[in-house]
Every structure is written in structure tokens, then in C-alpha cells.
Amino acid sequence: MAEQVDTLRRAPLSRDRVLRAAVALADETGIESLSMRNLANELGVVPMALYKHVANKDELLAGMIDVIVGEIDPLETDADWKRAVRRRILSAREALLRHPWAPLAIESRNEATPAILDYLNSMVGALRGGGFSTDLAHHVMHAMGSRMLGFSQELFDPTRRAGRSGAAEPPPPPAAFPAEAAAAFPHLAAIAGAAAHDDESVVGPGCDDQFEFEFALDLLLDGIDRLRADGWTSRP
Amino acid sequence: MAEQVDTLRRAPLSRDRVLRAAVALADETGIESLSMRNLANELGVVPMALYKHVANKDELLAGMIDVIVGEIDPLETDADWKRAVRRRILSAREALLRHPWAPLAIESRNEATPAILDYLNSMVGALRGGGFSTDLAHHVMHAMGSRMLGFSQELFDPTRRAGRSGAAEPPPPPAAFPAEAAAAFPHLAAIAGAAAHDDESVVGPGCDDQFEFEFALDLLLDGIDRLRADGWTSRP
DNA sequence: ACGGTAGGTGTACGGCGTACACCTGTCAAG
DNA sequence: CTTGACAGGTGTACGCCGTACACCTACCGT
Numbered sequence: 188m189a190e191q192v193d194t195l196r197r198a199p200l201s202r203d204r205v206l207r208a209a210v211a212l213a214d215e216t217g218i219e220s221l222s223m224r225n226l227a228n229e230l231g232v233v234p235m236a237l238y239k240h241v242a243n244k245d246e247l248l249a250g251m252i253d254v255i256v257g258e259i260d261p262l263e264t265d266a267d268w269k270r271a272v273r274r275r276i277l278s279a280r281e282a283l284l285r286h287p288w289a290p291l292a293i294e295s296r297n298e299a300t301p302a303i304l305d306y307l308n309s310m311v312g313a314l315r316g317g318g319f320s321t322d323l324a325h326h327v328m329h330a331m332g333s334r335m336l337g338f339s340q341e342l343f344d345p346t347r348r349a350g351r352s353g354a355a356e357p358p359p360p361p362a363a364f365p366a367e368a369a370a371a372f373p374h375l376a377a378i379a380g381a382a383a384h385d386d387e388s389v390v391g392p393g394c395d396d397q398f399e400f401e402f403a404l405d406l407l408l409d410g411i412d413r414l415r416a417d418g419w420t421s422r423p
Numbered sequence: 424m425a426e427q428v429d430t431l432r433r434a435p436l437s438r439d440r441v442l443r444a445a446v447a448l449a450d451e452t453g454i455e456s457l458s459m460r461n462l463a464n465e466l467g468v469v470p471m472a473l474y475k476h477v478a479n480k481d482e483l484l485a486g487m488i489d490v491i492v493g494e495i496d497p498l499e500t501d502a503d504w505k506r507a508v509r510r511r512i513l514s515a516r517e518a519l520l521r522h523p524w525a526p527l528a529i530e531s532r533n534e535a536t537p538a539i540l541d542y543l544n545s546m547v548g549a550l551r552g553g554g555f556s557t558d559l560a561h562h563v564m565h566a567m568g569s570r571m572l573g574f575s576q577e578l579f580d581p582t583r584r585a586g587r588s589g590a591a592e593p594p595p596p597p598a599a600f601p602a603e604a605a606a607a608f609p610h611l612a613a614i615a616g617a618a619a620h621d622d623e624s625v626v627g628p629g630c631d632d633q634f635e636f637e638f639a640l641d642l643l644l645d646g647i648d649r650l651r652a653d654g655w656t657s658r659p
Numbered sequence: 660a661c662g663g664t665a666g667g668t669g670t671a672c673g674g675c676g677t678a679c680a681c682c683t684g685t686c687a688a689g
Numbered sequence: 690c691t692t693g694a695c696a697g698g699t700g701t702a703c704g705c706c707g708t709a710c711a712c713c714t715a716c717c718g719t
Contacts, residue, residue: 200697223676235677236698244676295527304608311610325614329630330639333569372540374547378561394565403566410646436666459707471708472667480707 200232202240206250210286213251218288223247248292253302255289258282259337262309268317269408272310279306279337280400290338303336310335323419327411334404436468438476442486446522449487454524459483484528489538491525494518495573498545504553505644508546515542515573516636526574539572546571559655563647570640 198204208230213221223244227234241247260278263271283289293303307328314324328335369376379394434440444466449457459480463470477483496514499507519525529539543564550560564571605612615630 222674224674233699235679235700238677239697291531294530301607304604304611308608308611311614315610315613321613324610325630326635326638328614329635330642332639368540371537372544374551374560375540375544377551377557378547378564394561399562399565402562403568406566406643406646406650410642414642458705460705469668471669471710474708475666 200230200236200240202250205230205237205240205247206254209247210251210254213288214286218292245296248296249298249300252289252293252296253300255282255286256300256302256306258285259306262313268313268319269412271313273404273408275310275313276331276335276337276404277401279335281337283337290333290336293336294333307335317415319415320420323414330411331407334400334407436466436472436476438486441466441473441476441483442490445483446487446490449524450522454528481532485532485534485536488525488529488532489536491518491522492536492538492542494521495542498549504549504555505648507549509640509644511546511549512567512571512573512640513637515571517573519573526569526572529572530569543571553651555651556656559650566647567643570636570643 205226209221209226212226212229216225223237224234226247227237230237237247241250259282260275262275266274299307311324311328314327315321319327369379441462445457445462448462448465452461459473460470462483463473466473473483477486495518496511498511502510535543547560547564550563551557555563605615
């Protein structure tokens with residue numbers, strides 16, 4: 188009878204509920220500890236029940252990615268191409284910052300999901316509408332690369348990646364440059380912060396990731412705009 | 424006795440031999456099917472024997488990455504910064520093209536390996552030597568992002584990724600744009616090839632990845648050079 | 660002669676994705 | 690009102706994974 192109550196009380200599963208629960212679980216505990224068993228447990232269900240709603244784990248991941256891509260603001264059509272593209276890319280970045288596991292999940296798939304293709308397609312459309320030739324638009328898409336999807340690399344600041352939104356974030360407080368490494372890689376140390384002016388803690392304030400992202404984005408957009416304005420036509 | 428012969432005949436294991444075998448195996452069968460068991464089997468050894476030479480699988484992966492990074496040509500010191508950086512990045516790209524699993528392996532680690540830090544450190548050194556301020560060098564490193572390590576994104580051309588250097592490469596021949604997708608994503612289809620002029624095979628010649636990589640690289644390097652020449656100092 | 664040690668072995672455990680047979684509640688057709 | 694198909698949750702089981710731990714063995718310096 189208790190079983191009946193449990194069964195009845197719990198909202199019925201659905202593909203959508205499975206995907207949302209998976210995204211939430213990955214946000215909380217990191218993608219590497221998202222298993223079919225954990226997810227099923229979270230939903231109060233037996234692992235195999237999930238397979239009635241997703242074909243396998245790979246398809247689950249694809250669905251999760253599409254949930255995130257769905258959070259990206261649609262393209263504005265009234266503004267000029269540069270403004271519209273810039274805003275949309277920053278919106279994509281915001282979406283991905285909410286789900287730190289997403290970049291890796293996207294990159295480790297070998298097939299783009301429909302939602303991603305749709306996103307990229309509309310981006311090309313914005314470029315074409317802004318006067319870009321098919322060829323130039325093509326090269327621009329490659330040049331923007333993953334930046335188009337809102338993520339740059341955080342090579343220096345390898346926090347995050349896992350999620351763990353919970354309690355203590357700074358157990359390895361800045362942790363990035365442990366002073367022995369500073370000696371071995373002086374240029375990186377200099378870059379990692381104001382450094383050196385204080386021989387106690389070598390670690391500076393780290394980087395302003397948002398600034399770095401926009402710096403690179405604008406560098407690319409300005410260079411791209413120059414090509415377009417110069418009437419770039421074919422491989423020079 | 425046969426066991427003795429086997430034991431004696433086989434070259435003794437070493438960390439180096441383990442790492443090289445792992446790289447070779449990943450090249451051949453793809454990183455996702457590289458397991459401690461497979462690798463041990465390849466070396467004619469029992470799985471646990473590997474743990475006398477690498478601490479665990481994560482450290483194995485780190486070692487494999489360092490093997491690849493070690494294949495990158497050293498930085499030339501005589502040439503001007505732009506030329507030196509460009510050549511080195513293209514050398515990094517060549518190294519990574521030989522090991523298609525490497526980008527994902529690098530990105531999925533949460534700590535950079537010493538060899539990668541060394542590589543990046545020397546790259547910053549080249550910039551500083553070329554007259555870049557610490558700040559500008561910092562931003563430039565972020566702007567170059569993963570391109571610094573020689574890989575761009577192959578979002579449109581999701582072949583590779585696995586390796587399988589063996590026999591038939593074109594079982595899914597071009598496979599990229601299956602004509603139904605072309606209707607849904609017309610801009611991408613236009614970009615993916617000459618397209619449309621022939622209603623039979625929608626797929627064009629695909630992209631020249633090397634050209635795309637250098638296009639983006641030079642776009643960035645030129646933009647960066649302009650900033651440097653303009654005496655870029657701080658956040659504008 | 661002998662103890663230490665480096666390096667290969669065997670067994671075992673817990674976790675993973677998922678194939679497959681099964682049960683159960685719902686609902687439309689007869 | 691019966692029936693039977695079907696959607697959806699269950700239970701068991703298999704083969705793979707990384708790796709802890711105890712062991713054995715050949716070699717080496719003393």
C-alpha cells in the first residue's frame with residue numbers, strides 16, 4: 188500500500204521532467220557524477236524507468252544541452268548585425284555560466300544537437316543579413332568558434348568545471364598559483380595578478396573573466412567588421 | 424616456464440613506455456576506448472601492473488598530454504614576436520592533429536599539466552619580449568584561448584574525434600549535411616558547401632580546416648598587433 | 660646468506676550503462 | 690462488463706570500468 192501511495196504521490200515521469208532533473212542535478216553535483224542511477228534516485232524511480240523517456244545516456248546529454256541552448260535569448264532582428272550578434276553571444280555566455288558543465292558536454296559530443304544547429308544557423312543568417320558574403324560568413328563562424336557558444340577557456344582559473352553550488356566555495360581559496368609554480372612560470376605568475384610587489388601571497392586578484400571574454404569578442408568583431416567594410420571577397 | 428619466457432622476452436615496463444603505448448592506443452582506437460585494462464593488455468601485462476608506473480588514470484592522461492605537448496616545436500627567439508608566435512601555434516596544431524583525442528583530454532582536465540604551463544609561460548614571454556605590457560599580454564592570452572594550443576572547433580565537420588586511423592575513413596562519406604537538415608538550416612547548408620546548385624548531393628567539399636584555422640589566427644594576430652602598435656595600455 | 664625493495668600478479672569490490680523479461684494500471688473496442 | 694493492447698515503472702543480470710589490497714618473485718647491496 189505504501190508503494191501505491193508512493194507511486195501515486197510522485198508526479199509521473201516525462202521526457203521533459205527527466206531532462207530538467209538531469210540539468211539540475213548536473214548543476215548541483217557536477218556532470219561527472221551524473222549517472223542514470225543517481226538521476227533515477229533523484230526522481231524517486233528505478234534506473235531503467237528513465238529509458239522509457241530517453242534512449243540512452245548520450246541522448247539524455249543531448250537533451251540537456253538543448254535545454255540550455257533554449258535558454259539563450261532569440262536574435263534581435265531590428266539592430267545592426269554587430270550589435271545583434273554581440274548581444275546574443277553574451278546571452279549565450281550567461282546561459283552557459285549558469286551551467287558550468289555545459290561547454291564540456293557540448294564539446295565532447297560528436298554530433299551537434301538540432302538546437303545548436305538552429306542557433307548557429309540563425310547566427311549565420313544575421314551575418315548574411317548584415318551584408319556578409321557566404322564565404323566570409325563561413326570563415327567568421329569558424330573564427331568565432333566556441334566563443335559563438337559563449338564560452339572561452341579558463342585555462343588559468345580552473346575552478347568551477349564541477350558545479351557544487353552548495354556551501355563552501357573557497358576551500359582552495361584562490362589556489363591558482365602556489366608560489367612554487369610562480370618561480371617556474373614567472374610570466375604566467377606576472378599575468379595571474381599584480382604579483383611580486385608583495386612576497387607573501389603571490390596570487391593576485393585572478394582575472395575578470397567577463398572582461399576577458401568581451402575583450403576577445405570585440406577584438407574579433409572589430410577585425411571582422413573591418414574585413415566586411417573592406418569588401419572582403421575571397422581567400423586573399 | 425612459458426611464463427618465464429614471456430616475462431623475460433617482454434621489455435620491462437616504465438612510465439615512459441606506458442605513456443607512449445597509451446598515446447598510440449588512443450590514436451588508434453580513440454580515447455573513449457582507452458581503459459587501463461586495454462592498455463595493460465596491449466603491453467602484455469596485467470592491469471594492476473600499470474599502477475606501479477602511474478598513480479591512476481587521471482595521471483596517465485596528464486602524462487599523455489605532456490607527451491603531446493613535448494612534440495610542439497620550441498619557440499624561435501630570433502624572429503619577431505608575431506612570426507614566432509604564429510609558427511609555434513601552427514606547430515602546436517600539427518601536434519594535435521596527430522592526436523585528435525588530445526583537445527578533449529586537455530579541456531576535460533581541471534588542472535593544467537606542467538608542460539602546458541611551461542608552453543603558455545614561454546608564449547607570454549614571447550609577447551613580453553615583443554613589447555607587450557603585462558596587462559595586454561594577459562588579455563591576449565585569453566583572446567587566443569584554445570587557439571593557442573592549436574585547436575579550433577570543428578563544429579560543422581564532426582568527423583575525427585575518435586581516431587580510428589585504420590581502414591575505411593568514408594563509411595559515412597561526407598555525412599555532414601543529410602539534405603533534410605539542409606532544409607531546416609539553410610544558412611548552414613549554404614556555408615557547408617557550394618550547395619544548392621546541384622539538387623542531388625547537398626554536401627559540398629566541406630571546409631579547409633587549415634585555411635579556417637589560419638584565417639582566425641591571423642585575424643586575431645592582426646587585431647592584437649594593432650592594439651600593441653597603438654600603445655594599448657589599460658582597459659579602454 | 661639475507662633482508663629490502665621494485666615490479667608484476669590475482670582477487671575482489673563497488674559503480675557504471677543498459678538488455679530483457681516482467682508486472683500493473685488505464686482505456687478503447689467488442 | 691470483459692478483454693486485450695499498450696504505456697510506463699520494476700527487478701535481475703551482464704559485462705565493463707577504476708582500483709584497493711595482499712601476494713609473489715627476482716634482484717641487489719651488505
